[in-house]
């Protein structure tokens with residue numbers, strides 16, 4: 378009986394890990410290959426992932442924050458949680474929306490910093506709990522991993538495509554009639570970019586070296602105590618700590634290449650949907666007993682349907698926020714590209730409370746670096 382439970386859990390973990398990790402790997406790998414083969418993706422297609430994210434995975438991933446906190450706290454009725462989550466969104470999102478109107482240059486800077494924090498820390502749960510790596514036990518290694526993983530999607534484009542980076546940042550502030558922040562021009566300077574590249578590169582090497590040392594120590598300790606390591610699939614759920622580190626290292630190198638070669642708007646949009654958001658959806662699914670049972674049988678459709686249903690009401694609410702931002706901005710967007718700029722402002726407003734709520738969930742689950 379106990380063995381059956383263990384096998385079922387192992388099967389569910391494996392299905393979930395494959396669902397959470399593999400689509401991102403494929404998307405990132407395919408796009409790197411396409412670009413490496415010299416194919417130039419036409420400008421208008423580069424916006425497709427970001428445009429699609431309004432309804433698919435990307436935007437809705439934040440629409441289940443009330444379920445996240447309710448499930449983390451083992452509260453079967455997310456109603457109280459909905460009130461708290463709603464209040465957090467209203468206060469933090471509302472306050473931050475004001476900053477966009479009055480200090481757009483400060484707001485856009487905050488957005489990039491919050492994204493680094495949120496996308497970076499967002500990698501810890503999937504790595505530790507979904508992929509099952511063992512080398513991120515200390516807060517130092519978690520902080521280092523979160524920092525470099527968060528910096529790659531923002532600083533990679535800045536280093537490799539400074540003009541496009543500055544265009545998108547300008548796109549974010551133009552609805553408010555502000556000129557882009559002065560630091561954009563400063564960061565575009567080749568020396569500054571070289572210094573950023575060297576710091577992030579050094580950070581990647583140091584973090585991976587730290588992880589490798591930890592992984593070897595963990596494996597040595599397990600062998601010493603003659604304990605079996607996890608009896609799971611070697612690719613999506615590595616058997617050893619060194620195997621887990623290898624997965625982390627391969628992902629990190631893959632992401633470095635991705636953000637340095639793939640045009641930024643395409644890279645960021647793809648990452649948002651198929652990497653960050655998908656991993657978060659997978660996290661939600663792990664808390665739901667019915668979904669875990671489905672996963673143990675290799676079924677992913679029903680858990681996905683439940684996620685869609687759970688995300689529907691607040692995605693609709695989020696769409697109202699997008700509409701509100703469109704109506705309220707002093708200069709309405711005239712082109713589809715400008716509309717995406719406004720969409721990103723709405724994402725920014727919703728991302729701040731989402732970041733805080735996910736950080737609370739991380740803390741309660743003992744995952745965060747803090």
Ligand SMILES: CC1=C(/C=C/C(C)=C/C=C/C(C)=C/C=O)C(C)(C)CCC1
Pocket residue numbers: 488489491492495530531534541542545546641642645646649653721724728
């Ligand atoms: C599109 C794009 C950029 C930034 C996008 C950001 C910051 C998106 C954040 C989305 C979030 C936080 C979603 C919620 O999880 C850059 C890097 C400025 C330049 C290149 C293109």
Ligand SMILES: [Fe+2]
Pocket residue numbers: 438439495499653654657731
């Ligand atoms: Fe998120």
